[in-house]
Structures are given as C-alpha cells and as structure tokens.
Amino acid sequence: MRPPVSHHRPARGASRHxxxxxxxxxxxxxxxxxxxxxxxxxYAVDVVHDxxxxxxxxxxxxxxLVILDIMLPGMNGYRVxxxxxxxxxxxxxxxxxxxxxxxxxxEGLDTGADDYLTKPxxxxxxxxxxxxxxxxxxxxxxxxxxxxxGDLKVDTAARRVFLRDGEVVLTTKEFAVLEHLVVRAGEVxxxxxxxxxxxxxxYEGDPNIVEVYISTLRRKLxxxxxxxxxxxxxxxxxxxxxx
Numbered sequence: 001m002r003p004p005v006s007h008h009r010p011a012r013g014a015s016r017h018x019x020x021x022x023x024x025x026x027x028x029x030x031x032x033x034x035x036x037x038x039x040x041x042x043y044a045v046d047v048v049h050d051x052x053x054x055x056x057x058x059x060x061x062x063x064x065l066v067i068l069d070i071m072l073p074g075m076n077g078y079r080v081x082x083x084x085x086x087x088x089x090x091x092x093x094x095x096x097x098x099x100x101x102x103x104x105x106x107e108g109l110d111t112g113a114d115d116y117l118t119k120p121x122x123x124x125x126x127x128x129x130x131x132x133x134x135x136x137x138x139x140x141x142x143x144x145x146x147x148x149x150g151d152l153k154v155d156t157a158a159r160r161v162f163l164r165d166g167e168v169v170l171t172t173k174e175f176a177v178l179e180h181l182v183v184r185a186g187e188v189x190x191x192x193x194x195x196x197x198x199x200x201x202x203y204e205g206d207p208n209i210v211e212v213y214i215s216t217l218r219r220k221l222x223x224x225x226x227x228x229x230x231x232x233x234x235x236x237x238x239x240x241x242x243x
Contacts, residue, residue, distance in 0.1 A: 008035040008045040018044045019064040019134055024054030024080065025096065026072050034067065037123055038130070051075030055083055063091055065133055068113070070097040078111050085112035090159070092133040096121075112172065132196065147182045150239040152225065154182045161221075163239075168220055173198060177213045181226065181236040190233035 021038055025031040026049045035045045046063075048054050051072035058066050058080070066084075070077035081093055095113040115129050147154045153162040156179055161168045170178065176198040181189055191210045198213075214226055214234060227235050 008039040008047070018042050020044045020046070020062060021065045021067060021130070022054065022057055022063045023047045023067045024051065024058075024072065024077070025049065025067070025069045027069070034123075034126070037127070041127060043130075049073075051077065051080050055080045058084055058091060059087065059089065061089065061091070065130060066091055066093045067130075068093055068095050070095060081113050082111040088158075094126075094129055094133060114172070114176075147185070149182055149185050149236065152182070152221070152239060154179060156183075163221055170217075170220065174213055174217060174220070177210070178217055178221075181234065185236045185238075188229045188233045188235045193233070 019042075021043050023031050023034055023038075023045060025034070025047070028049060031047045031049065035047050038045050046057065048057055049072075052074035054066070054068065054072070055075060057063075068077045068080060072080070075083075077095055077097070081095065084091065084093070092115075093113045094115045094117060096117055096119060098119045114133055117126060117129060147156065151164045155161075159175055161170055161175065161178065177194055180194055180197045191207060194210050195207060198210075214228075218226055222239060225237055225239060227237050229235055
C-alpha cells in the first residue's frame with residue numbers, strides 16, 4: 001500500500017487550471033508550510049515525504065514542476081532526478097538541500113535538475129524561482145522542440161545538441177543558455193535576459209557568469225556562432241549548412 005499524498009488546492013476564484021506542483025520533502029513542517037504558501041499563490045500542490053513515492057508520482061507526468069529535497073528516505077533526490085531524466089521526463093525540477101557547496105550543486109544539476117536552492121532560504125526567493133521555472137517551461141508550449149539553425153540542431157525535449165554530423169555534449173546550464181539563444185535566433189538577447197532565463201532574477205552572483213558560459217559555448221560549438229553586440233547582448237549567428 002502506497003503512503004498517502006497530501007493534496008492542497010487553491011481557493012475558489014483562482015485559476016480554473018492552476019499549475020500542478022509536487023513537493024517531495026521529508027521535513028513535514030517545511031513541506032506543509034511550502035504547500036500552504038504555494039496554494040495561496042494559486043498553485044495545486046501535492047506533497048509526499050519519500051523519494052520512491054516522489055519518483056512514482058512525478059513519473060505520472062501530471063505535474064508542471066517538482067520541488068525535490070536531496071536528503072530523502074527510500075531514495076535520495078539525486079537518484080530521483082536522474083531516474084526521471086533517464087525515463088525521458090522533462091518536468092522542471094527545483095532541488096532543495098541543507099548542504100552548501102559547489103560540489104553538491106554541480107551534482108544536482110548534472111543529474112538534470114533545473115535549479116538549486118540551499119536551506120535555509122527565503123520564501124520570496126523560492127516563489128521567484130518557481131515562477132521563473134514555470135515561465136521557462138511554458139515558453140515552448142505548442143512549438144516544435146527541435147530548432148534547426150544552419151548546421152546547428154537543438155532538441156529541447158531530448159536536451160541534445162548536434163553540430164553538422166556530430167553531437168556536442170553540454171552541461172545543464174550551457175544547454176539552457178544555448179536554448180534561450182536558439183529560440184530567439186537572429187535577435188539580440190541581453191545579458192540580463194539570459195540571467196533571468198537560466199539563473200532567474202533572484203540570482204545574486206556575478207552577472208559576468210554569462211560571459212563565461214558564452215565563451216564555453218563558442219569553444220564547444222564554433223567561435224563564430226554567438227556574436228557579441230557591444231552594449232546590447234548576444235546574437236546567435238547562422239552557420240550555413242556544409243555542402
């Protein structure tokens with residue numbers, strides 16, 4: 001028999017089709033607090049406290065976002081996230097952890113998480129991250145998941161990148177930067193827009209991190225693929241298909 005799922009639904013008068021969020025968190029007081037707050041924001045929230053149950057519920061494919069703790073009974077958050085991605089589920093995942101360190105963040109993102117928040121965190125920041133992930137996930141709704149731009153092909157559903165005849169392996173953040181540029185191919189995209197799309201507007205680190213990722217993409221793909229438009233941002237250039 002499966003453990004019970006705690007359901008939280010927005011009050012009457014809210015959106016008729018609210019975004020569905022699954023919270024997988026074993027700290028029951030925190031989980032309940034988050035559920036109440038997000039329900040008040042208009043989201044439909046379900047809560048489970050075990051990693052295996054979280055994987056089962058998330059695999060049903062009925063959620064728009066998963067808030068996933070790392071330290072969980074049954075199966076830790078890293079394994080839950082990796083299992084979802086291996087099964088082809090692209091639901092946005094926001095990982096929560098009491099740990100703090102670059103290694104933990106890198107491990108979480110490398111398993112396919114979309115964002116990462118360290119406890120204790122501000123509830124306002126969490127809501128901002130949630131909104132950014134939901135907004136990001138909805139941008140491609142109804143559009144083709146595969147973007148072909150000259151010799152470059154970006155499959156946003158499978159999260160794979162191909163240049164000419166070969167596949168180029170990118171990290172989660174590298175892919176997110178490239179994805180935002182290819183969706184707006186030919187347009188100038190500002191550094192602030194990339195920061196909000198990839199790191200969200202609550203990011204408080206060095207904004208020059210965008211330049212680091214642009215440099216890495218140029219090295220992995222092609223030096224002429226991404227042009228810097230001085231004082232404005234970056235534009236994805238077309239690499240003409242090879243004969």
